[in-house]
Amino acid sequence: MNTFQIKEAPTVYDVAIVGSGAGGGMAAYQLTKAGAKVVLLEAGGYFDPADPKYITQLKWPYESPRRGAGTTRPFGDFDAAWGGWDIEGEPYTAAKGTEFFWFRSRMLGGRTNHWGRISLRFGPDDFKRRSLTGVGEDWPISYEDISPYYDAVDKLVGIFGSKEGIRNEPDGFFLPPPKPRLHELMLKKAATSIGIPVIPSRLSILTKPINKDRGQCFYCAQCGRACQAYADFSSSSVLCIPAMKTGNLSLINHAMVREVLTDPNTGLATGVSYVDTISMQEKTVRAKTVMLAASTCETARLLLNSKSSRFPNGLANSSGVIGKYLNDSTGASRSAFIPALMDRKRYNEDGVGGMHVFTPWWLDNKKLDFPRGYHIEYGGGMGMPGYGFGGGIENLNGRIPGRNGQKKAAGGYGAGLKDDYRRFYGAYIGMAGRGEPVPLESNYCEIDPNNVDKYGIPTLRFNYKWSDYEVKQAKHMQDTFEEIIHALGGIALGSKPGPESNHGYGLEAPGKIIHEVGTVRMGNDPKTSALNKYQQAHDVKNLFVVDAAAFPSQGDKNVTWTILASSWRTSEYLFDQVKKKNL
Amino acid sequence: MKRRDTLKAISLAGFGLAVEPVEAAVPAPPEKKPVIPGGRQPFEAERDAKLKAEKFFTPHELQTVTVLCDIIIPADERSGSASQAGVPAFIEFMMKDQPRNQTPMRGGIRWLDNKCVAMFGKPFVQCTKAQQIQIVDKIAYPEQASKDMTQGVSFFSMMRNFTAAGFFTSQIGIKDLGYVGNTPNDWQGVPDDVLKQYGLSY
Structure with missing residues (x-):
C-alpha cells in the first residue's frame, strides 16, 4: 500500500x-x-x-481503579472529554x-x-x-x-437563568433556574452583605423539556460526564x-x-x-x-x-x-472551610452539573487599576467523593474544636480522625475568578x-x-475572595497567593482556563x-x-x-x- | 494486629476489590480482543489491564501498608476499616498509575522500618501493637513532631491522604459518609428543616 x-x-x-x-x-x-x-x-x-459504550455518567468512584484520578484525563477518569493539554x-x-x-x-x-x-x-x-x-x-x-x-x-x-436587567449581562430566554444549595444561599447572603451581587447561574441545562429528542435534567451534577438524557x-x-x-x-x-x-x-x-x-x-x-x-x-x-x-x-x-x-x-481561585456547615444533615444535594449561583462583574473599571472585569464561580456542597477526598486534613483539623469543644493536635489517626472526615464533609467551598484579558x-x-x-x-x-493588566486583576480577585470568606465566617485555606505565587496572585498559566x-x-x-x-x-x-x-x-x-x-x-x-x- | 489477622485483612482486600469496573457495557466482540469497559478509551483500558497485572509492593510492604491504613481508619461502630474497604489494593494501583508516588512510599516504609529496628529491634509489622502506636504517635502530628521525625511525618501524611481517599470512595466509605446522590433526583431546594436550622429561606 x-x-x-x-x-x-x-x-x-x-x-x-x-x-x-x-x-x-x-x-x-x-x-x-x-x-x-x-x-x-x-x-x-x-x-x-x-451510547453505553461511552457512558461514565452515574458511575461510582470505585468503578475506577484510580477512583477517578486525572491520570489519563486531566479532569478525571469520568470526565467526558478525551484528550487534554498533552x-x-x-x-x-x-x-x-x-x-x-x-x-x-x-x-x-x-x-x-x-x-x-456556563452560557x-x-x-x-x-x-x-x-x-x-x-x-x-x-x-x-x-x-x-x-x-x-x-x-x-x-x-x-x-438555557436556565433569571431576568436581572443588568445592562452588560443581557437577559435571554430562560428556563427556570434550580434553587441554590445550602452553601450557595450562605454565599449569597454573605457576598450581598458586602455589596457583591450573587445571581442564579446561566447554564445550558434543561430544567424543563424543550423538545421530544432531549430529556430533562435529573440532577446528578455530572454534566462534565456528558448526559445520556441529552439534558445539557x-x-x-x-x-x-x-x-x-x-x-x-x-x-x-x-x-x-x-x-x-x-x-x-x-x-x-x-x-x-x-x-x-x-x-x-x-x-x-x-x-x-x-x-x-x-x-x-x-x-x-x-x-x-x-x-x-x-x-x-x-x-x-x-x-x-x-x-x-x-x-x-484569566483564572485565580481560593477555597475555604465553613465551620457553620460542619456536622450537616445529609440529603441529596447533587443538583445540576456546576454552580446554581454566580457573581457577574459588578464594578466599574474606571475606578480600578486594571481595565477589565471578571466573574466569580462558586463550588461546594455534599458532592460525590472522588480521588483526593479528605486530602490535607492535617492542615485543618487542628484548628477546629472537636465534638467535646476542645481543639486537638492537627493530623492524627484512628476513630477520632475518621470522625473528622465525616464532620467536615460538605463544609468546604471554593471560588474561582474568570476574567477578561487585554488581547x-x-x-x-x-x-x-x-x-x-x-x-x-x-x-x-x-x-x-500575562501583562500587568491581568496580574492586577488577579490581585483584586484574591482580595475579593478573602472578603467573601470573611463575611461568611469561613477559614481561608492555604496562604493568600501573593505577588510571587504562580503568575502573580495565583493567576493560572495562559491556556489553563481553556477559553482562548x-x-x-x-x-x-x-x-x-x-x-x-x-x-x-x-x-x-x-x-x-x-x-x-x-x-x-x-x-x-x-x-x-x-x-x-x-x-x-x-x-x-x-x-x-x-x-x-x-x- | 496479629500476623494471621494481617494476612486475613490482605486477602479480604484482595477479594473486596471495589476497584473492578462493574459494568462491561460493550458486548463481546467476535475476535478475542480485550473488552473495553463502558466509558473507557481503548488505550485507557489496555493501560489499566497492564497496570493491574503488575505488582509493585512486596508482601512485606503490602502488609505494612495494610497495618498503617487500618491504624489511620479503623473499624468502628459505624463502618469497617480501611483494609476492609479495599484501600491497600487502591494504594498499590496508585503506585503504578502515578509512579511519582513510588519513591516516597517505598522509601517511607523503609524509613519506618529502620526507625522501628533502632527503637524496638524489629521492623514495623513485627512490632507489638503498642510499639506500632508509639512510633505512629511520633509521626502523626505534624505540628508536634520532633526534628528527627519530619520525613516520617511526610510519609504518614501521604498514607493518611491515600487512606482517606481510598476509604471514602469505596462502597463502605460512601455509605459511612452518608452521600446519597449519584442517582436520578428532582432537586427542589434545601429541605425546610435545614433551612430553618440555618435561619435561611428562599
Whole structure:
C-alpha cells in the first residue's frame, strides 16, 4: 500500500466544515437543515453521550481503579472529554520565557464535552472595549447584530437563568433556574452583605423539556460526564447527531486536516486535505465553501500551514494577523472551610452539573487599576467523593474544636480522625475568578520551524505572557475572595497567593482556563484583521471561520454561547450569499 | 494486629476489590480482543489491564501498608476499616498509575522500618501493637513532631491522604459518609428543616 497516494473522493460538497465542537456543530446543523450537502471532518472518534459504550455518567468512584484520578484525563477518569493539554504524538512548544497550555478534545463535539455549560451572552460593552477604554479592540459588530442569534440559541439549545436587567449581562430566554444549595444561599447572603451581587447561574441545562429528542435534567451534577438524557448542551447530542438525521451530513471521524486546498488561478478554497488517523492514508474532500471550526489555535495552525505561491504567509493572511492576539481568560481561585456547615444533615444535594449561583462583574473599571472585569464561580456542597477526598486534613483539623469543644493536635489517626472526615464533609467551598484579558499582538502562536506532529504536520509554537493588566486583576480577585470568606465566617485555606505565587496572585498559566480566542480575528480593516464582520476571510470569499478564533476579545464571559450565536449568524449569511449567487 | 489477622485483612482486600469496573457495557466482540469497559478509551483500558497485572509492593510492604491504613481508619461502630474497604489494593494501583508516588512510599516504609529496628529491634509489622502506636504517635502530628521525625511525618501524611481517599470512595466509605446522590433526583431546594436550622429561606 502506498500511503502517499492521495485518495480523492469524487463528491463535491456544498460545504466542508473542519471541527465538530460548538462552532462546527452549529454550522453543520444550520446548513444541513437548510438543505446543503455538508461534510464534517472531526480529528477524533465518534461520540454519543447516550451510547453505553461511552457512558461514565452515574458511575461510582470505585468503578475506577484510580477512583477517578486525572491520570489519563486531566479532569478525571469520568470526565467526558478525551484528550487534554498533552496528547501523544501531537506536541507543541513555547518560546523561551513564555508559556501556553493547549487543551484539545479529539472527539465528536470537541471541547463541548468538557465545559461547565456556563452560557453567558456578551453585553453591549464587550463589543467595543477599545472605544470605551483605549486598550484592546472593538468588534466589527455590536450587541444588536448578534442578539437575535443569542435569542435563537437560547430557544434551540436551552438555557436556565433569571431576568436581572443588568445592562452588560443581557437577559435571554430562560428556563427556570434550580434553587441554590445550602452553601450557595450562605454565599449569597454573605457576598450581598458586602455589596457583591450573587445571581442564579446561566447554564445550558434543561430544567424543563424543550423538545421530544432531549430529556430533562435529573440532577446528578455530572454534566462534565456528558448526559445520556441529552439534558445539557453538547455539540454531539444537540447539533451533530440531529444534523446527521437530515441525511445531508457526511461525518468523517479520525480526519486530521492538514491544509485548506485552493485553486492557484482563482485563489478560492476547493476543499481540504487530511490524514485518516486510523489508516494513515492521505485523503482530500472537495467543497464549494470551507468553514473552519477546529478551535482557536488549531484553526490558526491550519491556515498558517496552508501555504502556496499565491498565499506565501498562509491562507487568508495577507494582514499577517493570523496567530496574533491569542488570549485566554484569566483564572485565580481560593477555597475555604465553613465551620457553620460542619456536622450537616445529609440529603441529596447533587443538583445540576456546576454552580446554581454566580457573581457577574459588578464594578466599574474606571475606578480600578486594571481595565477589565471578571466573574466569580462558586463550588461546594455534599458532592460525590472522588480521588483526593479528605486530602490535607492535617492542615485543618487542628484548628477546629472537636465534638467535646476542645481543639486537638492537627493530623492524627484512628476513630477520632475518621470522625473528622465525616464532620467536615460538605463544609468546604471554593471560588474561582474568570476574567477578561487585554488581547495583545505580542501574545501569539506561530508555526514552529523545527517540529512536526506524528502526521508530519508542522506544529505550533506559543509566545504568551500575562501583562500587568491581568496580574492586577488577579490581585483584586484574591482580595475579593478573602472578603467573601470573611463575611461568611469561613477559614481561608492555604496562604493568600501573593505577588510571587504562580503568575502573580495565583493567576493560572495562559491556556489553563481553556477559553482562548482571537487568532484569526474579524474586523473592518483587512490590514489588521483576517475576517470581515461575517467571519468570511477578506482574502478568500468562500472561506469562513466559525469558532472563537474569529473573536477580537472575550469579555468576562465564557465564549461558547457567542460561538454558537456567531456560527449561526455566519451560516445564515453564507446561505444568503449562495442565494444571491455571490458564492 | 496479629500476623494471621494481617494476612486475613490482605486477602479480604484482595477479594473486596471495589476497584473492578462493574459494568462491561460493550458486548463481546467476535475476535478475542480485550473488552473495553463502558466509558473507557481503548488505550485507557489496555493501560489499566497492564497496570493491574503488575505488582509493585512486596508482601512485606503490602502488609505494612495494610497495618498503617487500618491504624489511620479503623473499624468502628459505624463502618469497617480501611483494609476492609479495599484501600491497600487502591494504594498499590496508585503506585503504578502515578509512579511519582513510588519513591516516597517505598522509601517511607523503609524509613519506618529502620526507625522501628533502632527503637524496638524489629521492623514495623513485627512490632507489638503498642510499639506500632508509639512510633505512629511520633509521626502523626505534624505540628508536634520532633526534628528527627519530619520525613516520617511526610510519609504518614501521604498514607493518611491515600487512606482517606481510598476509604471514602469505596462502597463502605460512601455509605459511612452518608452521600446519597449519584442517582436520578428532582432537586427542589434545601429541605425546610435545614433551612430553618440555618435561619435561611428562599
